[in-house]
Amino acid sequence: MKKYTHAWLAMMAMKRIETAKIPARQQDDAKALITWFKNYRDFVLSGAWYPDSVFKDMSTSHIVKYEPDTSAPEGTTVSFRVMPPTLQLYQYGLKSDMYGKPFLLNKRHNICDRCESFTESLIDSFKILTMENDGSPIVPSNNHIAMRFFILSHYIADAHMPLHCDARSFYNDNEVHGFIEDVWDQQVRSSYYIDEDNERFFYDPQGYPLKQETFSELMQYVEDELRKRQFIWSWGAGCGNTWDYMSGISQYSYLMAYRLVPADHAPSEISKALYMESEAFKEHFFEYSKVILADAVESIAKVWLHAWVRYRDWFRGTELAYFKDQLKKADKNLKDANKTIDDYPEKKDKQAAKVKTAKETADAKQADYDAAVAKGGKTEKKAESLASAQAKLAEAQEKLDAIEAAYKEAEASLENLKALRLAAKIEVDRKQAEIKRYADSNSGI
Numbered sequence: 001m002k003k004y005t006h007a008w009l010a011m012m013a014m015k016r017i018e019t020a021k022i023p024a025r026q027q028d029d030a031k032a033l034i035t036w037f038k039n040y041r042d043f044v045l046s047g048a049w050y051p052d053s054v055f056k057d058m059s060t061s062h063i064v065k066y067e068p069d070t071s072a073p074e075g076t077t078v079s080f081r082v083m084p085p086t087l088q089l090y091q092y093g094l095k096s097d098m099y100g101k102p103f104l105l106n107k108r109h110n111i112c113d114r115c116e117s118f119t120e121s122l123i124d125s126f127k128i129l130t131m132e133n134d135g136s137p138i139v140p141s142n143n144h145i146a147m148r149f150f151i152l153s154h155y156i157a158d159a160h161m162p163l164h165c166d167a168r169s170f171y172n173d174n175e176v177h178g179f180i181e182d183v184w185d186q187q188v189r190s191s192y193y194i195d196e197d198n199e200r201f202f203y204d205p206q207g208y209p210l211k212q213e214t215f216s217e218l219m220q221y222v223e224d225e226l227r228k229r230q231f232i233w234s235w236g237a238g239c240g241n242t243w244d245y246m247s248g249i250s251q252y253s254y255l256m257a258y259r260l261v262p263a264d265h266a267p268s269e270i271s272k273a274l275y276m277e278s279e280a281f282k283e284h285f286f287e288y289s290k291v292i293l294a295d296a297v298e299s300i301a302k303v304w305l306h307a308w309v310r311y312r313d314w315f316r317g318t319e320l321a322y323f324k325d326q327l328k329k330a331d332k333n334l335k336d337a338n339k340t341i342d343d344y345p346e347k348k349d350k351q352a353a354k355v356k357t358a359k360e361t362a363d364a365k366q367a368d369y370d371a372a373v374a375k376g377g378k379t380e381k382k383a384e385s386l387a388s389a390q391a392k393l394a395e396a397q398e399k400l401d402a403i404e405a406a407y408k409e410a411e412a413s414l415e416n417l418k419a420l421r422l423a424a425k426i427e428v429d430r431k432q433a434e435i436k437r438y439a440d441s442n443s444g445i
């Protein structure tokens with residue numbers, strides 16, 4: 001697909017997340033994603049075009065090419081993925097003659113892996129952004145992450161262009177493919193106001209591409225569809241993640257390729273002129289374009305929202321773990337203080353007895369020493385013994401003082417520690433209740 005088509009699809013995906021009826025479980029998150037997105041939408045044109053303008057990985061990562069396996073024994077069937085029923089590519093695919101028939105895949109092509117890895121790296125980037133302190137040299141910026149959302153949208157959109165999933169090589173290589181994409185891009189460019197100098201759309205009051213008076217029917221269909229179509233959260237019965245889902249998209253995109261450009265001529269003969277004369281173009285191009293572009297919007301919105309919700313679930317879990325840790329610490333502090341208070345009478349008596357004994361010993365040594373001095377005999381050993389007894393007395397007294405100080409401190413801080421513990425408990429309960437709201441059976445990602 002071309003530059004403005006890519007940017008427009010990404011903007012329409014944003015609009016879909018904002019205007020579709022999102023299931024209750026993901027509603028708050030969807031709102032938060034849109035609020036976040038709107039700060040960075042100006043990068044949509046450059047971001048969604050980055051794979052073509054800079055990465056230039058078209059020959060491997062923008063495609064996954066299928067072809068019918070003509071060597072398979074007659075009657076062989078293969079299973080295609082089960083997708084959400086609202087996907088029109090899927091509905092058309094189910095009616096295709098080629099549905100269930102064996103196919104061959106070029107293993108060098110990795111658009112599904114690209115989508116999966118971008119999804120994971122988005123979530124990782126948010127985690128790093130959350131955990132790193134402000135100003136950390138390794139922290140990714142929100143701008144950077146938004147760019148990657150738009151880059152991801154490019155690969156998702158490309159998988160919906162049937163000829164990206166079709167191994168046939170048409171006349172003059174890319175002629176028909178380029179023509180179809182030009183038609184779409186022209187419709188985008190003539191339907192919305194574009195700020196060419198700043199490489200972005202002009203926006204309407206809601207923050208979406210501003211429509212021109214000459215608004216194309218195809219664009220109108222997609223705009224209507226993104227509000228009307230039921231938003232299905234699940235990937236589809238046969239899919240568990242971005243990779244599976246994109247793999248399914250590519251299968252049905254391959255089937256759509258044979259409607260968009262039927263195999264009634266040898267591929268090498270199908271030029272742009274021949275294609276434009278075909279019934280497929282004259283009768284069905286608009287119909288197929290609706291399916292392809294509306295589904296591309298749907299898939300971008302779905303993959304984005306899934307990535308975002310996974311990050312938000314992680315964030316909520318991390319917050320809960322933090323509050324639980326705080327509660328554990330507050331619990332321990334309170335227990336320690338209570339133990340100090342409970343143990344005090346016994347500990348104090350024991351230590352006071354030790355002080356008493358040490359005092360008696362020191363007094364006896366003193367008397368011993370005084371007697372030796374009075375006699376005028378040798379006093380060094382007596383003096384040493386006296387000093388040692390006095391040191392022991394001082395040490396015992398110090399311990400007793402410490403026991404008393406600890407008791408007083410525990411007494412004084414007890415109310416405060418109780419309040420802190422209660423506050424920590426309230427935080428944990430609040431967080432747990434909040435998370436419970438998100439943890440229904442509908443949350444399978």
Ligand SMILES: [Zn+2]
Nearest residue numbers: 001052062158
């Ligand atoms: Zn591309």
